[in-house]
Amino acid sequence: MRKSIRAVCGCTLAVVAGQAVGQLSHPLFPQPWEAGADPIVACNLPEQFVPRSLWNANLWPSGIVHYEFDPAVTAQNRSRTRIAMNEIETFCGVRFVPRTTEVAYVYVQNGTGNNSFVGRTGGRQVLNMVSWSSRYIIIHEFMHALGIWHEQQRNDRETFVTIVTANIQAGFGGNFTIRNTATPFGAFDFESVMLYDDCSFSTCCPAGSTCGCSLSCATILAQPAFAGQQNLMGNRSYMSQGDKDGLVSRYGAPMDDSFEENDGLTGAVALPIRTPVELRLIDAGDFFTMPIAVAGAISAELSAGEWAGTNVTLALLSPTNAVLRSAQPTDPDGDGVFVATVSTTGAAGTYKLRVTKTQPWGGDYTLTANGTCDDVDFNNNGVFPEDQDVVDFFSVLAGASCGACNDIDFNNNLVFPEDADVTAFINTLAGGGCP
Ligand SMILES: [Zn+2]
Structure with missing residues (x-):
């Protein structure tokens, strides 16, 4: 439950293009200019959009967000980013799609801080990452790109928190500026990954030191009625329900694969033999049938790509739904493609395949059913x-x-x-x- 932020609350020296050299920046939070570009496109949102977040109006049409990695981004960090994208996709109707020739796209690159434009700019928009090992900081930046500001910038915040200006480091007050042009709705979310840690940019956190945050150091104090939520601030360990609700309010429910009816054994659909099928797992599991006409061996392969191995299992079921064989994808040749294979010799009949996710988030995978010959x-x-x-x-x-x-x-x-x-x-x- 408790954030893991404070333990690594040392400050670093940031050298940023266009910024004075030597300014201090919180290592886990964005630069002051994180949301510096604020391209707001007029848009009358339908009444049913009831975000629990602080939203810009410049959303991505149909929830499709094209992206491209800078060549210097490592394979490991691309994989980490893809997993973060998968988690967002699991909870709302957003799809992150590699760019081909699109004009509007997110350009993901190595930075000296973590920052992003807020919403869709309409062109190439840089998203800088340095905290690659934190999935929820990656998610934080992509939620900016989807149109969300920081929770502490809501214009109704004073009901919930007090900003302690005296504790904010010189030059960093902009991170606490209210965004009147953005739209807040619902209760202030102390658990949101878009809310700063309560000691962000605190003067009690001098350069190069580790620090402990006490209430006297806090830059964000919960109002007395919400004092019990003081320690929720700065959550970077999971997406809150408010984060998910806010995303759904703007981008709709998650998009499942093309076999919508295959979410249970009774509705399992036939998998074409020897034809790789690209699928998307959002619900708990996908189910398929593999009818074979004659006795023999059948097998199936699952290729999980960047949706790494422990996130999914593949099982072959008998005609009576007994599990004959199950496997977790592995990456034996280290090429980043995880593969699982299940096989058995069996009598003629209708066998079933079950793909089950083992994490809260889903992702894309490719399934190939091999026949008896x-x-x-x-x-x-x-x-x-x-x-x-x-x-x-x-x-x-x-x-x-x-x-x-x-x-x-x-x-x-x-x-x-x-x-x-x-x-x-x-x-x-x-x-x-x-x-
Ligand atoms: Zn941010």
Whole structure:
């Protein structure tokens, strides 16, 4: 529950383009000019939009936010960013999509502080990150990009908190300026990731030191009626309910995958065999059926991409829904793509696949169902069946290199080469056997 901010409350020296060298900046919070650009587009919001946050009007149409990484951003930090994006996407109708040629997009780069424009500027808008290891600071900056100001800048804040001007470091008062042009609604949210820590920019936190925040040092004091919430301020450990409600008020409910009806075993939909399907998991789990016509091996692979391994599990279920095999994605070759495979030999019937998320947030994944055997286009030249498929099959069986052809585990039972592979190939070539 308690924020983890204060323990690392040392101040750092920031050198920022356009700023005087040597100004102090809170290491975990934005520069004073964080929200310096304030491109407000006139927009009459419908009555039903009831944000619990402090919103600009310049939102992203349809919730689609294009983004691009600066080449210097490491693979690890890209992955961290993608996970933060996934978490936002899980709770509201926003999609973060890699930019191709779009004019309006968020350009994510390494910075000396964390900062972002507020809302959509209509062009290339820089988002600077330095606190890459904190998912909720990344989320904080992207919530700025989505149009949200700091909670302490609401024009109704005085009911809830007092800003202690005397404790604010010289030159940093701008972080506490009320934004009358933005729209607050609902109760002030002490738990919001958009609310500063109660000692942010405090004079009690001199450069280069670690500090403990006492009430006498605080720059934000809860009003007596809310004193019990003093220690909630500065939460960077989870998105509050108010953060989620605010996002939904502007961007709508989360977007699920294209198989809306596959959220339960009873509504499981058929997965096409040997066709990778790109999916999106928002609810607790996705369910699919894999009907096979003949006895044999079936398997399925899940590729989780940047939605890293421990976030999801893949299970193969029997026709009676018993779990036959389950697996968590792993990244054995270290290329950032996590893969899980489940397989079994079984009788004909309708098997099921279950993809379950193991974290509160969802993400995108690719699922491929393998049938009981490969197709007869063994050499994958698009022409089949042809004599060359047969020639190539037996050549590879005899030890020749495969190139673009299928592997010789033709029946996909993970045992090869074996007589059954040859039999299955010939049977399928003759027109039967393979679903
Ligand atoms: Zn901020």
